[in-house]
Amino acid sequence: MSISIPRGTQDILPGDVELWQQIENKARELCKKYQYQEIRTPIFEHTELFSRGVGDTTDIVQKEMYTFDDRGGRSMTLRPEGTASAVRAFVEKKMFGLAKQPVKLYYMGPMFRYERPQSGRFRQFVQFGVEALGSNDPAIDAEVISLAMNLYKEMGLQKLKLIINSLGDKESRLAHREALIHHFQPRIGEFCSDCQKRLEKNPLRILDCKVDRDHELMKTAPSIIDYLNDESKAYFDKVQKYLTLLDIPFEVDANLVRGLDYYNHTAFEIMSDAEGFGAITTLCGGGRYNGLAEELGGPETPGIGFALSIERLIAALKAEGIETDVNEGIDCYLAALGEDAKDYTVGLLQQLRSAGFSAERDYLNRKIKGQFKAADRLNAKFVAVLGDDELKKNVINVKDMATGEQVEVALESLVDYFRKLQQQ
């Protein structure tokens, strides 16, 4: 019996992986421009990190984590997201003491959530995320948002919608919490058992419930916007001012609460507006999490970041019909006729590769026609043909596959010949 891939995971095969690499390279380039540095944290962490960081009333912690006991009996969890790990490392490695502040980090790697797989929703997916720790300047909120928007724009996406909200500071959230309890309490019996538990523990989570989404009380629930104190309002105004200054259009959506507990002040999501994108349109989510470092045992540190999955970015490219073929081809295919010539190409191939060219030869004992076909499949710019006769004369025939032009080049100057072409 053959063994199949686990549900909700993907094999990314050659031919598709090039697009992934292109996106990853773009993300890294952007981070360099914006001065975010990479952090690599473990794929698994102590379960407590997520129950405390992400919040134990969230769907992620309650229903979606891959949790297991290791052989030492400790509860471990495959990371469902990257923020908790980044902040744990920030605290544990005392990065708050670094000379370079704020600390601006990025990460790229697999995350794991036991969700119901559907288009755009996987059990293993790759997040690219950034976290800026140590600054309370609303300008950095706008910077973080603009980094995400720029990645999408540089990949060619146009149908994007940015929605933002403010969840306010502690005082504002407490006032809102009271209002939510007051609103839901009389009819909480009509809600799912999760929501009943959430009422006292974290009523904001009720607004995020997938089961009771359509209950009429959801539509009339008090909005956080009406409970923001002056300070929170002023902060949110500044974020909006900076986004406008950066020419980033946005909509304020008072219903945006996000599915993780650590947020306060700015919360945002970037959605795809492309037709036929499917039911899940959120490409990227993020927000501010002042207080998370403290929660994880560190000093009081403001923080903001986002994460987006490469899977959804690729889905959005497809939905917008953006050309994603990134087959660059190779510089040279060495075709050989005759035993001596074939032997010779082993060393010649190595010379080309050492000089920095991408090159390939035949390994299947193909006839010359088959070798040209193979060169075509590899999208070779040049095919250099070596027969035993040429070998005796110390020359090789180089064919430019775009023009059809052929030239005879001295064998020992083949590498130089390509170098000169490259400089033109």
Ligand code: HAM
């Ligand atoms: P999140 O909203 O849970 O936030 O996830 C962020 C992004 O990860 C989503 O917008 C989506 O692109 C992608 N994503 C989430 N679940 C899946 C899935 N099952 N399949 C495919 N893609 C998925 C966070 O993870 C926060 N840590 C973001 C953050 C960073 N906030 C502050 N800093």
